[in-house]
Amino acid sequence: MNGSSMEKSGSGAAHSTPTPTPTTPTTYNSDDKPFSHGVFDSDPATVSARKGWLKISFFGMVVLCFMIWGVLPIYWAALGRSSNNIHNLSGFVVDFDGGEIGQAVTQAFQNISSPQQVSWVIVDAAQFPNGPDDVAQALLDHRCWVAVTINPGASTNLNASINAINASYNASQAVTAYTTTGRNENIYRGSITPQVSSILTTISYTFALNFSQRLASTPNISTLLGTAPELVVQPMAFMIEDLRPFNVPVASAVDFVGLIYLLIVAFVLTTQLLVARAETGFGRRLTLRSLILVRLLWPIILYFFVSLMFSLLSVAFGVPFDRKFGHAGYVVYWMMSWCAMTALGLALESMITILTIKFIPAFLILWIISNVSVAFYPIEVLPAVFRYGFAMPFYNVSSTVRTIIFDTKNEIGLNFGVQFAWILISCVxxxxxxxxVRRREVKAWEASQNAAREKV
Incomplete structure (x- = not known):
């Protein structure tokens, strides 16, 4: 009986510990073995994979061709058509002289009419009771893009110098042209300043010819030529006074080119967050409400620190943020960079949801081009379709930077408002x-569960 019990016990032990079976190496069909085929092999698996590869490749090429002709022309049009719309920029001409110099200058500007020239407006000097200083302030208030003043007493000073044969006469004090290159250095460098200089040079030359002919009949002409020849050869000249000069070259890194990098940094962070949710499975574990809150709030927190590093980079390379608001200028720029990165990044965060990682690069190109196109030249000189630029993140960052660094017109409140509007759109x-997307994922998961149950 004991033997029987032991036998049963041994039998039970034998059944509770299964004997291991030797593992057999995985075998591959010669047609399906990986890492062993050429591009043009004719086995079914390679043929199928090759067709899929070609299909995706050609589709990608078609998408890129569409982007080239559908998106890049936005930037080409912004640069190529700007010269035809210079007339959308206004220039003031104000005669505080009332004499022959004033009449010669105003008449010359009245005769200018070209779509490739600034639209010159002759403004009554009575509108500027404080003289040229008021005209300069009008320019700083963005009432015009350039201003030319025929200064008080210009003709009187010239005639008095002729009578006194004054060798110290300074012809350049007769006319002053005011500019603000810090407002947009590209349009001033390429169009406005060269035009003003060319026009005033021509006026000066013409006036000198007419004036010298008049002086030729005066009895003291030889004395004038010997003592004060400038009164004869150049009785009128001008000077260009840049009220807000673009004198910080590195500023281009924060008001234009650097904005592209700001967007690229936001894109990199967006893709990293997507990969983090996918590889960890964290996104699938969260409820819809929790996932939305994570995707909205977590990037904003990260942008706060990333924008700080981005802003400090400009400080390290000498960008003077303290010109307008003192030390607070840097904080204003940092906050604007944070808001802009949030506006740009949350738009990517939103679109990557519906476009997926495969198509988000196409949106990125559109997002960059549509922003860059309105930040290089003034929107006023671009075709009418580019009026959308006033509501774009890049344009408003550039406006804030120019106010902080070059003391241009302060519209920072509006600039922040535009960024908040974009953030709100992404939050919706x-x-x-x-x-x-969650509905699709839930349906796919339920379908897989039903399929699994049917197999059981």
Whole structure:
């Protein structure tokens, strides 16, 4: 009986510990073995993979061709058509002299009419009771893009110098042209300043010819030529006074080119967050509400620190943020960079939901081009379709930077408002897109569960 019990016990032990079976090496069909085929092999698996590869490759090429002709022309049009719309920029001409110099200058500007020239407006000097200083302030208030003043007493000073044969006469004090290159250095460098200089040079030359002919009949002409020849050969000249000069070359890194990098940094962070949710499975574990909150709030927190590093980079390379608001200028720029990065990045965060990682690069190109196109030249000289630029993140960052560094017109409140508007749009679209994608994911998961149950 004991033996029987032991036998049963041994039998039970034998059944509770299964004997291991030797593992057999995985075998591959010669047609399916990986890492062993050429590009043009004719086995079914390679043929199928090759067709899929070609299909995706050609589709990608078609998308790029569409982007080249559908998106890049936005930037080409912004640069190529600007010279035809210079007339959208206004220039003031104000005669505080009332004499022959004033009449010669105003008449010359009245005769200028070309779509490739600034639209010159002759403004009554009575509108500027404080003289040229008021005209300069009008320019700083963005009432015009350039201003020319025929200064008080210009003709009187010239005639008095002729009578006194004054060798110290300074012809350049007769006319002053005011500019503000810090407002947009590209349009001033390429169009406005060369035009003003060319026009005033021509006026000066013409006036000198007419004036010298008049002086030729005066009895003291030889004395004038010997003592004060400038009164004869150049009785009128001008000077260009740049009220807000673009004298910080590195500023281009924060008011134009650097904005592209700001957007690229936001894009990199967006893709990293997507990969983090996918590889960890964290996104699939969260409820819809929790996922939306994470996708909206977590990037904003990260942008706060990334924008700080981005802003400090400009400080390290000598960008003077203290010209307008003192030390607070840097904080204003940092906050604007944070808001702009949030506006740009959340738009990417929203679109990557519906476009997926495969197509988000196409949106990135559109997002960059549509912003860059309105930040290089003034929107006023671009075709009418580019009026959308006033509401774009890049344009408003550039406006804030120019105010901080070059003391141009202060519209920072409006600039921040535009960024907040873009952030609000993303706060609406991202939940909608995420809800659509989550419904698809839930349906796919339920279908897989039903299929699994049917197999059992």
């Amino acid at each position: 679209t991202l939940p909608i897109f995420q809800w659509i």
